[in-house]
Amino acid sequence: MGMIGGGTGSFIGDVHRKAASIDGMIDLVCGAFSSSAEKSIASGKALYLPENRCYRSYEEMIAKEKQLPEDVRMDFVAIVTPNHMHFPPAKMALENGFHVVCDKPMTLTLDEAVELEKIVEKSGKLFALTHNYTGNSLVKQAKAMVDNGDLGKIRKIQVQYLQGWLSTAVEATGQKQAAWRVDPKRSGIGGALGDIGTHAENLVEYITGLKIEELAADLGRFGEGRVLDDDGNVLIRMENGAKGTMSFSQIALGEENNLAIKVYGEKGSLEWHQENPNQLITHWLDEPVKIFTPNGNNLYPEALAVSRIPAGHPEGYLEAFATVYKNFATHLLAVLNGEIIEKPDYPTAKDGVRGMQFIYASVESDKNNAAWTKLS
Amino acid sequence: MGMIGGGTGSFIGDVHRKAASIDGMIDLVCGAFSSSAEKSIASGKALYLPENRCYRSYEEMIAKEKQLPEDVRMDFVAIVTPNHMHFPPAKMALENGFHVVCDKPMTLTLDEAVELEKIVEKSGKLFALTHNYTGNSLVKQAKAMVDNGDLGKIRKIQVQYLQGWLSTAVEATGQKQAAWRVDPKRSGIGGALGDIGTHAENLVEYITGLKIEELAADLGRFGEGRVLDDDGNVLIRMENGAKGTMSFSQIALGEENNLAIKVYGEKGSLEWHQENPNQLITHWLDEPVKIFTPNGNNLYPEALAVSRIPAGHPEGYLEAFATVYKNFATHLLAVLNGEIIEKPDYPTAKDGVRGMQFIYASVESDKNNAAWTKLS
Amino acid sequence: MGMIGGGTGSFIGDVHRKAASIDGMIDLVCGAFSSSAEKSIASGKALYLPENRCYRSYEEMIAKEKQLPEDVRMDFVAIVTPNHMHFPPAKMALENGFHVVCDKPMTLTLDEAVELEKIVEKSGKLFALTHNYTGNSLVKQAKAMVDNGDLGKIRKIQVQYLQGWLSTAVEATGQKQAAWRVDPKRSGIGGALGDIGTHAENLVEYITGLKIEELAADLGRFGEGRVLDDDGNVLIRMENGAKGTMSFSQIALGEENNLAIKVYGEKGSLEWHQENPNQLITHWLDEPVKIFTPNGNNLYPEALAVSRIPAGHPEGYLEAFATVYKNFATHLLAVLNGEIIEKPDYPTAKDGVRGMQFIYASVESDKNNAAWTKLS
Amino acid sequence: MGMIGGGTGSFIGDVHRKAASIDGMIDLVCGAFSSSAEKSIASGKALYLPENRCYRSYEEMIAKEKQLPEDVRMDFVAIVTPNHMHFPPAKMALENGFHVVCDKPMTLTLDEAVELEKIVEKSGKLFALTHNYTGNSLVKQAKAMVDNGDLGKIRKIQVQYLQGWLSTAVEATGQKQAAWRVDPKRSGIGGALGDIGTHAENLVEYITGLKIEELAADLGRFGEGRVLDDDGNVLIRMENGAKGTMSFSQIALGEENNLAIKVYGEKGSLEWHQENPNQLITHWLDEPVKIFTPNGNNLYPEALAVSRIPAGHPEGYLEAFATVYKNFATHLLAVLNGEIIEKPDYPTAKDGVRGMQFIYASVESDKNNAAWTKLS
Structure with missing residues (x-):
């Protein structure tokens, strides 16, 4: 590398x-x-x-x-x-x-x-x-559950990515991470949108296997003098008729890295929180709440495949990130050896285009007072 | 009575x-x-x-x-x-x-x-x-914290009220509670909107002391044959410029009675969950996360006033509901005794009008494809 | 009354x-x-x-x-x-x-x-x-699960009842609740032992249906000048060979009313926390973690019988307490009407004798440097 | 290496x-x-x-x-x-x-x-x-808080390390990890005692800075045919007069890797759970509950020193383990460069001797029906 x-x-x-x-x-x-x-x-x-x-x-x-x-x-x-x-x-x-x-x-x-x-x-x-959160074992489990129809048809989605580190004007204090993120020349037309909103968008589409068809975005620029959004509230409509909300922010004071998603289907629902990444909470019509853990009972092979250590030994941010690299390296090794991998499991340029479409649709919607705008 | x-x-x-x-x-x-x-x-x-x-x-x-x-x-x-x-x-x-x-x-x-x-x-x-949730000790604490400026100017709000009991067509099974709620003649123009959305609206305005100025509502009617909404995703803008999302549903499968609110200010933020009502989670610019409990340390008098039992003995739904009755009865007793209570603390007809304005604005917005609509 | x-x-x-x-x-x-x-x-x-x-x-x-x-x-x-x-x-x-x-x-x-x-x-x-905690819906569920053999033979138990309100000498400040509790003339030979240890003992025996056969108790008197115990750490052995720990305290600073129990069997295990009383956490050999909630899915009739409100509306301390009264009143009404109730479900004088045996065995064990002592 | x-x-x-x-x-x-x-x-x-x-x-x-x-x-x-x-x-x-x-x-x-x-x-x-858990950022914070006197004199301790993977006779199924752990020739005189009990012992002494003076251990051998303990319940007395319980098990069905500790002092208390390692819960006499997070607000330098990524990005088991290696490698590099590090921060042979003393004292106590036994 x-x-x-x-x-x-x-x-x-x-x-x-x-x-x-x-x-x-x-x-x-x-x-x-x-x-x-x-x-x-x-x-x-x-x-x-x-x-x-x-x-x-x-x-x-x-x-x-x-x-x-x-x-x-x-x-x-x-x-x-x-x-x-x-x-x-x-x-x-x-x-x-x-x-x-x-x-x-x-x-x-x-x-x-x-x-x-x-x-x-x-x-x-x-x-x-590197949409790194897709590398988490329970995100894989969530995707597999939807793919296998366990949840039935998806009806409702909530996704959020909340941070608070731009609550004050840290970009004015010489903090480099902040400085380029609030600068359109280096960041693009999206602020929080591009930095973390795209993770939320990617996670929704990855887990549900559904495309966001259109959205209505109300962006905020709360930090004094900020040109780019530092906050956003978005209504989403999925290609299958499901509806939902998305919220992202870098001025949600006190939030550290609160990426979370809930997906509700006709037969079941699921919930995952990045800050407590070793629990997948699921609900069912006729059964008690079930909580899945990495390397725990009753997981799909896709989830088991990416755990490194026995159940109860928490894997975190770096391990999920590492899984993207590992799956990429595994694919690369296969290619170098002249082998073929059927479905390499890591985000690609296609996901990158979706992310940019999401940013552009959101900015356009916001300019039109949160009018519905298609992703394309 | x-x-x-x-x-x-x-x-x-x-x-x-x-x-x-x-x-x-x-x-x-x-x-x-x-x-x-x-x-x-x-x-x-x-x-x-x-x-x-x-x-x-x-x-x-x-x-x-x-x-x-x-x-x-x-x-x-x-x-x-x-x-x-x-x-x-x-x-x-x-x-x-x-x-x-x-x-x-x-x-x-x-x-x-x-x-x-x-x-x-x-x-x-x-x-x-009977907006009963306002009777909870920590909702009183939340309101007092905002009123006293602890959070600074409010910037962002998330509120939700999620249930799943109408995920299937229980109204067709003779369930009386469901039957009238999905019937416009008995329920009005709002379904989930009126039944639980109004609680969400009331909680936001009660805690923040801010009015919802306008909203953009995307209502769902997921249950087959339903005329009234059984789901809603809403963008809100408060009178002071704060923005937020509201989500309510009766088809969020597996959710029991998940009313929750987060309020983010310039100096602090707070979070309360009705299903775990004995914790108020707060975040601060320069301090660790602080969790307040009923009758616990450092509460405002308004919160202490409505606890019945020592810290650690959970009070629940009925106790919060009872507080509305208790405060009403205390006011009534004063009136009967010719005494005057300065600020009786229970929801009144004014709150009732707000709730109906919220329902009507949401339905109108939804008819106009979630166009921004003022509450009035 | x-x-x-x-x-x-x-x-x-x-x-x-x-x-x-x-x-x-x-x-x-x-x-x-x-x-x-x-x-x-x-x-x-x-x-x-x-x-x-x-x-x-x-x-x-x-x-x-x-x-x-x-x-x-x-x-x-x-x-x-x-x-x-x-x-x-x-x-x-x-x-x-x-x-x-x-x-x-x-x-x-x-x-x-x-x-x-x-x-x-x-x-x-x-x-x-009034061993009030036995009135909780999920304590009934826990007992029913053990009674029905869901957990298999019980092997291990952890129970605790931790409070911190006597961390400082509040009895010297005129606090009446504290004053009589630290006074052997009014409290008996047990301090925290009698006040809360008996709840822990009762909960273990109620849920598992097993008697504590012997115990080894190391009591503490941390508050200056206290004659009675304000803390205790206890090893327990159950009549069926199960082993466990019990811990109770009124000097566990910061604890409010932390009564909690874990029961491990050969086929499953369960966990209940009084301060979060609307969750029963269970583990299984070949299944994911399952969480039961009052009036939620898959409960035994004994648990359903004592819920007053739909799932998701938390019932707390008073409601569990009320269940003891309700079951007593129901029995009394039957008796007054000349009817017979097969198994009235509330604690009786027999439980009261067990509690006193527990206090006496603990004090004797403690005098003998935590020697094993039988309850009788 | x-x-x-x-x-x-x-x-x-x-x-x-x-x-x-x-x-x-x-x-x-x-x-x-x-x-x-x-x-x-x-x-x-x-x-x-x-x-x-x-x-x-x-x-x-x-x-x-x-x-x-x-x-x-x-x-x-x-x-x-x-x-x-x-x-x-x-x-x-x-x-x-x-x-x-x-x-x-x-x-x-x-x-x-x-x-x-x-x-x-x-x-x-x-x-x-490699007592790896000492490498966690919040374990460092906990130790620093005790060292700095924030909690006052320590009075009470609860520590546990619970696993359930030996609930059934997995050693008979060819599982290598299990096979050597239940074999005295390869494992020594302690089973769960040596494998995980020593982690619990080490964590107590590391965080509190206090030695366990004596203990009373009731070991269990629940798995059929097991010679070594697979479960233990222990009373502990610290050198300063503090008392506590320790519980460890490999037959606590459903537990994954539940290492947890609570330390109660005269001024404050703290609680840390390995399975949710990014929270340190603390209680105080006159303040609300405070929760510290890695790289969050108000941490001691010792805790900040070992975080690799910003707050809210969970670090887990491997990262804590890596910290032991990192601190060792840093020390080694200094030595190779002829430099001196004042207080290298990783467990040493001294800790190893303590661990073996703990195992031997526990086995001896258990042989004597849980009689108090000194560590030496």
């Missing part, structure tokens, strides 16, 4: 490295960790990389790695930069024969997303988008 | 009787428990009432009780009938000098509600609407 | 009155509310009793009520005094033809308990001991 | 590898993964190790690695074998100049433990014992 972005002090770069390392399948072999050549090289050294694999720019990295022998050079790049720097390196990497893992939202604009999906297809290379 | 409705087998009539009795301030002395004279009298007897106080109709009850000596006759009527039978007996009781406790929603139509508010005012009699 | 003890300002007297009133089966008709004649009469008046039914002493009450016509006089007495005043009025009431409801622990000494059991038997009158 | 034990299919070996890899400080460079030379080599290859670093035995590994250049050879060994194979390789590694990380309990016998502590001291090498 070669990393683009994620220099010393970065949040998500460090997460990617830890997640990639847990399962012992992936080694960091090189990186272009910063737009500053100097900082990039210093970061690489701090990560114990040999100096000749610490690059001054991603362009240099891709170019030079390409010239290395196949068994030495990086197999794929991991792109962990702010949103505006997703598309250029992804495109270059793919076009130069490297597979790609990319943070979300996939691109700065919807146009870029559509184009990137085509580039991926044309390249024949693998592309994973 | 004389009761109108609530015959043998009734749900809410029994609740009213239990709630009224807990604090030892109110005795049931007479009743017209059913539109069937025969059933009314049988019900009264089963409640150990003397035969001459078991009436054949509410008209008879009001007329005859009026002729009894003051210290014998009922002081007030409790109206616990389906919605269409709220206005007529309330009007008659008030106009004949009796105080009234009435179940919610206050009336069948908005016009009736507006008229009833005037009748109450003209009569000079007391009128309590 | 005539009440002995429970004057103005009392805690448990008020609880008894509220609990007795909820179901509309019991009226308070007279009382001797205090050892001070004056205070007794004032308390009765404050409860709206006619003056001639407010007595100066329990002796007077029993004597005078006996002379009233059968349909006027009280049917039973409720004894809500400190422990040393349980036996004398209970004995007198029974011997004068009145049924008795008595607070726990049943008596001041084990000898009194054994004698009282005999007096009850000889009198042919009903006697209920 | 060179690993001893932990071949393909092992549970704890895999955990050690994942935990060691998360923070990017440790590479697995060689191993003797099994007592079978063949299996050892196959396991090493499956872990992508070069063939010449896959050894046939730990003796071979230590001997050969010693001859490699310093910058190539392993820095330390990780011993992840069953208990009877801890002492021999630990001794050999230390005496040949390698640092050691060892799984718990430290040795097969108390004598070995005492000797190993001496060998460590004599060798001057580092030795870490």
Whole structure:
């Protein structure tokens, strides 16, 4: 793995490295960790990389790695930069024969997303988008339960992703994570929308297997001087007639990382909370409440497949994130060995396009006073 | 207390009787428990009432009780009938000098509600609407915290009232509670809207002290053949600029009585769940999560005032309901004794009008594909 | 009902009155509310009793009520005094033809308990001991599950009753509830042991249907100057070979009323927490965790029988307490009507003797450095 | 790092590898993964190790690695074998100049433990014992709160470690994890005692900073034919006069990995549950309940130091385990660089001796019908 972005002090770069390392399948072999050549090289050294694999720019990295022998050079790049720097390196990497893992939202604009999906297809290379929450064992269980019809036809959905860390103007205090997220040039047209709303959108569509058909979004800009949304309340209608609410926020004071979903069907319902990720709460017409736990009783194979440790030993954020990497690496290994995997299980460019459609539809709806707007 | 409705087998009539009795301030002395004279009298007897106080109709009850000596006759009527039978007996009781406790929603139509508010005012009699959840100790605490500015300016609200008991067509099985609730003639223009949505609306306005200015409602009619809504997803905007979501449902399979609210301010936030009513969860900018419990540490007087038992002894649905009765009875006693209570603390006809405005605005919004609609 | 003890300002007297009133089966008709004649009469008046039914002493009450016509006089007495005043009025009431409801622990000494059991038997009158937690719907469910063999043979038990209100020397501040509880003359040889340990003991034996055979008790007296225990840690061995721990305390700082029990069998296990009384958590060999709720799915008739309101409307401490009264009143009504009830479901003098045996065995064990001591 | 034990299919070996890899400080460079030379080599290859670093035995590994250049050879060994194979390789590694990380309990016998502590001291090498739960951020917070006197003098303790996986005779089904744990030759004189009881003991002493002075243990052997304990109920007395209960079990049906502790002081109390490890619940005399979360508000530096990701992103079992490795590796790096770390924060041989003393005292107490027995 070669990393683009994620220099010393970065949040998500460090997460990617830890997640990639847990399962012992992936080694960091090189990186272009910063737009500053100097900082990039210093970061690489701090990560114990040999100096000749610490690059001054991603362009240099891709170019030079390409010239290395196949068994030495990086197999794929991991792109962990702010949103505006997703598309250029992804495109270059793919076009130069490297597979790609990319943070979300996939691109700065919807146009870029559509184009990137085509580039991926044309390249024949693998592309994973790190919608990390889909890697949780009980999210897999939830999806399997819906897929197997246990819940019956889905009628109602509630999804939320609530944070409070932008309740005050932390972007004005030199906090880098905040600074780029509130800046349209680096973040795109969505603020909280792109940063966490897309996770909510992805989780709904992943678990239910249903597309959001249209939405009515009422975005908020509560932080003084903010151009981008830091809060959103959204009505959603699914392609099958189900209805629901979505709420996301970065000014929900006191919330840490409260991603949660409830799905109600005609025969059963389920509920999952990211902050307490080792419980899947389910309700049934004629049975008591049932709670599933990772590696516990009565799970579907899809859920069992991604647990690393026995029941009762909590797996958390990093482990779910690692599952995206693991499934990507497993697919990559198969490809390298000339094998075929029927249904690789990780988010792809298609999910990335959906995310950008969600952002664009929400912003448009909001401009029209929350008028119903289709995702497309 | 004389009761109108609530015959043998009734749900809410029994609740009213239990709630009224807990604090030892109110005795049931007479009743017209059913539109069937025969059933009314049988019900009264089963409640150990003397035969001459078991009436054949509410008209008879009001007329005859009026002729009894003051210290014998009922002081007030409790109206616990389906919605269409709220206005007529309330009007008659008030106009004949009796105080009234009435179940919610206050009336069948908005016009009736507006008229009833005037009748109450003209009569000079007391009128309590049983928005029972406001009687909970920690709801009082929540309101006091907002009133005292602990949370700062309110920015975001989430409220929900989710039930699942109409997931299947129980109204077709002879279940009486279901039958009238899905019937516009007895229920009014709102289904779940009137039955539980009004509780959600009332709770938001009670705790925050803010009015819902406008809403965008997407109602569902999931049960086959249902004319009235059995589900709703609503965007709300408060008079101060706060935004939020409201969700209510009677087809949220597996949900029992899941009324819950979250309120986020600039300085703090709070969260209360009716099914776990003895915890008020609060978050703060610079402090750990704090959980308040009834009769526990650091409560406002308003919260302490309504606890009956020491901390750790859970009070539930009936106790909160009883608090509405207790506060009404305390006010009534003061009035009877010629005393004045500054701020009687129970819901009134004004709240009833708000509830009907909420129902009407929601139905109108829904007809216009969830267009923003003002409450008025 | 005539009440002995429970004057103005009392805690448990008020609880008894509220609990007795909820179901509309019991009226308070007279009382001797205090050892001070004056205070007794004032308390009765404050409860709206006619003056001639407010007595100066329990002796007077029993004597005078006996002379009233059968349909006027009280049917039973409720004894809500400190422990040393349980036996004398209970004995007198029974011997004068009145049924008795008595607070726990049943008596001041084990000898009194054994004698009282005999007096009850000889009198042919009903006697209920208010081990109120057994009235909870899910405690009934737990008992029924064990009785029906759902859990298989019981192997392990954990029970605790933790409070923190005596963490500081509140008895020195004039707090009456504390004062008599730390005084051996009024409380007996057990402190926390008698006050709450007996509830833990009763709950174990009620749910499992098994007797505690022997115990090893390590009592603590942490409050300065305290003669009686304010904390206890106990090993227990059940008659069937099951083992367990019991912990009770009134110096477990911050605990409010944390009574909880876990029972592990060969086929399943269960867990119930008094402070969250509307959940019964169960585990199974080959099934997911199942949570039962009052009036929810798949309950035994014994559990359904004692719920008053639909699922999701929490019932709490008072309602469970009320169930003891309700079941006692139902039995009494049957007896008055010459009917027979097969298995009246409320705690009796037999339970009271067990409680005293538990106190005495614990104190003896503690004196012998926690040596194993049989209950008898 | 060179690993001893932990071949393909092992549970704890895999955990050690994942935990060691998360923070990017440790590479697995060689191993003797099994007592079978063949299996050892196959396991090493499956872990992508070069063939010449896959050894046939730990003796071979230590001997050969010693001859490699310093910058190539392993820095330390990780011993992840069953208990009877801890002492021999630990001794050999230390005496040949390698640092050691060892799984718990430290040795097969108390004598070995005492000797190993001496060998460590004599060798001057580092030795870490993987009491992994001490690596959790909120366990650090709990310890810091006690150390700083926030809770005042400790009075009461409850600790438990409950599992249910040996409820049935899984050792008879070929389950390897179970087989060696119920076999005294490989496990030692303690069953559940050594496997999980030592974690409970360690957690109590780590958080409170107090030694268990004496204990009274009632061990159970519920599984048919089991020689070693599979359940235990223990009274404990701490050196400062605090009292408490300890319960551990592997037949507590349905429990997954329920390690939990409550500590009550004169000024405050705290509660932590391993299965919900991202909450530290605290109670106070005059304040509401406060809940601390990793990287949340108001934490001590010791707790902040070990969080890897922002608040609300759950860290779990592996992350806490990884913290032991990280703190060990940090210490090792300092030593290699000739630096000094004042208070390295990971469990050592001293903790290992305490664990063995705990096992021996418990077994002796149990033989004497739970007589009080000192730890020494």
